[in-house]
Amino acid sequence: MSVVRPFAPGGDYRWKDVELLRYKTDGSVPFKDVTRQVLFDDPSIAAQLRYFEVSPGGYSTLERHEHAHAVLILRGRGRVLVGSEVHAVGQNDLVSIPSLTWHQFRPAAGESLGFLCMVNSERDRPQLPSAEDLAGLRRDPKIAAFLDA
């Protein structure tokens, strides 16, 4: 791997020698228009640094897991659901996703929302909300409004 991998060699939020992983929306998981790029996955470092980008109108997976997420917003503005709260976020803001806390990122209207996410290399698989979990979340009108945006 090169010591320096330049940003945006062909324009847009891409990096040289970093693969773009585009998730297919197949209806089985609750996300839309999200890409992932693994920026650092050095076996000598116990964590990975990934870049996720959600296109206008999209949203990240609504999920929770044992492992924590350490997030820095790199591009755009949006909102994030963390537990029972919805927070506005913008460029360079820091977001801490605690263990076993439902979370989802959504860009502001007409914007892309891109964020760095540091995470343990060894971690548990995300859990998706059951119908019961979703109904519980939706009982809070502000969460229902967020999920229906």
Place this chain on the structure above:
Amino acid sequence: MSVVRPFAPGGDYRWKDVELLRYKTDGSVPFKDVTRQVLFDDPSIAAQLRYFEVSPGGYSTLERHEHAHAVLILRGRGRVLVGSEVHAVGQNDLVSIPSLTWHQFRPAAGESLGFLCMVNSERDRPQLPSAEDLAGLRRDPKIAAFLDA
């Protein structure tokens, strides 16, 4: 700790609830005009994410260590010495510092250079170059020019 810690609550590259550590140049270590902010130090994540900023005319410590660094340039432009090579870097570029490799960051003239650095929470202490190490590095004219810039 708050779930969201906003960027630049008082302007400049600062974050809410993140302490600014300013190194004093006392002549005993080879760095100048560097600040550090630890953005994430979650005990459940095996790595930290720090933000370093080097003011115009300054430079980071010339050092090496067993642990690797995973760096993303967040602000400005500059140059980085990694081993025997000097690389130009700019915003959002990725820099991998391998194990036991001499490295130093220097901003471009008149600019501040800020970068994120992901690193194992448990790591060895940096080694500083001996007079002999420095003489060895300086034998390469491009490294000597970099160090004297």
